[in-house]
Amino acid sequence: MATSGNLIQVKDLVKTFESRIHALDHVSLAINQGDVVVIVGPSGSGKSTFLRSLNLLEEPTSGEVIFEGVNIAGKRVNIDVHRQKMGMVFQHFNLFPHLTILQNMTLAPMKVKKIPQKEAEEKALALLDRVGLRDRAEAYPIQLSGGQKQRVAIVRALCMEPEVMLFDEPTSALDPEMVGEVLEVMKSLAREGMTMVVVTHEMGFAREVATRVIFMDSGKIVEENPPEEFFQNPQSERLKDFLAKVL
């Protein structure tokens, strides 16, 4: 649970696209070390945009993203240095199809952190072992099932030893029977105290492991509460309406 200080502090974040007025409408949020923040909301509510702004895959129009004391949304920031510490898992896995699973995992540690190949491979294999995929190390991504791909994507990010893990609808592109295996990995990460920000439609996951659940609608944070409170006692009409539809 939340212990020492803010890891990420988002201040007054605004993102405007040409087509839509406000994808993010002055959003502020503090994320503490060890937090598991789950963000839910209808599609188009800005939750993915918000998540992608945290590691600057989406460049905010204005506002600050303070990560480990540095405003990484500011000018003259070498974003690559900060991204090393922010792992990200995507809806469509985005494994590198021309590299084996092992190469997928060791590329960034070797090229960015200059870790020797042997060391990087040992670490990668240990992580693969953890998600039960050690025997697929030499396979190519296309040879894996969706659930396996997503588990690899998670451990690929873990290879960089991030301070926080960002999940952008990690189970939305999976066949239903594969959702469980991915959520299991995420739960075990949460139990170990990894700081996580998760955009998802899996209400069960939110209920079980979130320290806080956030409801976003039209670019704003509408409600923010611990899961019990969030699900049992929703305040706003929009959240009540949303929960009635998804639960």
Next chain:
Amino acid sequence: MVLHFEKMLQYAPYFQRGMLYTILLSACTVAIGFVLALAVALIRISKPGKSLLSRGCNKALHFITGLYIEVVRGTPMLVQVMIVYYVLFHPKLLPKPQFTLFGFITGDLFVPALVAISLNSGAYVAEIVRAGIQGVDYGQTEACRSLGMTKLQNMRYIVLPQAIKNILPAIANEFVTIIKESSVCSVIGVQELMKNTQQVQGASFLPAEPLLIAAALYLCMTVPTSKIIAYFERRMRRGDQR
């Protein structure tokens, strides 16, 4: 009509040298043209930075590369070769390099020919490379950058390997085209296969035989080229097999 191929035997050294010239010219063109194409393609997909200077440079470079591609694709290669030889390498503008390779390849003809067809090939390949890079799913770049890799590392390790795999058939086609089109350089006197063939026609007073031999020799160069590239293509497809 009776063909007298036996009379061609004494001219074998002409064909041999012509073929070697064509191979060397094409191989150098492929290398230089590809590097040029890569540079042009990267400029054409580059996005401007935030500063005014960066935006200005970006716009200028986009304009220059766009113009280059339009000009090369919109004019005959025959004209391009002659312009490079007679205008660009005009004694008052650029001196013709003086060197000799293997005793029969002279720099004063080889270099202008190389420049002309490299410029030509570079424009066509640039568009192929650009399409290839843009064809790689943007999620690949996002995943790579999210791991902390730089733009350059993303290009080198993630985007280009996938792009090149996708455009290999088109590139192979272009390489074969270079071998054939290099024959155009015979008009400025470059002693490649076609020029030597014409000389054999003149010396032997036989019009048909040298041409038939030349056609066969071109095939001997183009068919293996496409086969070799097909082999690499299969090797690179490893990641696609279940």
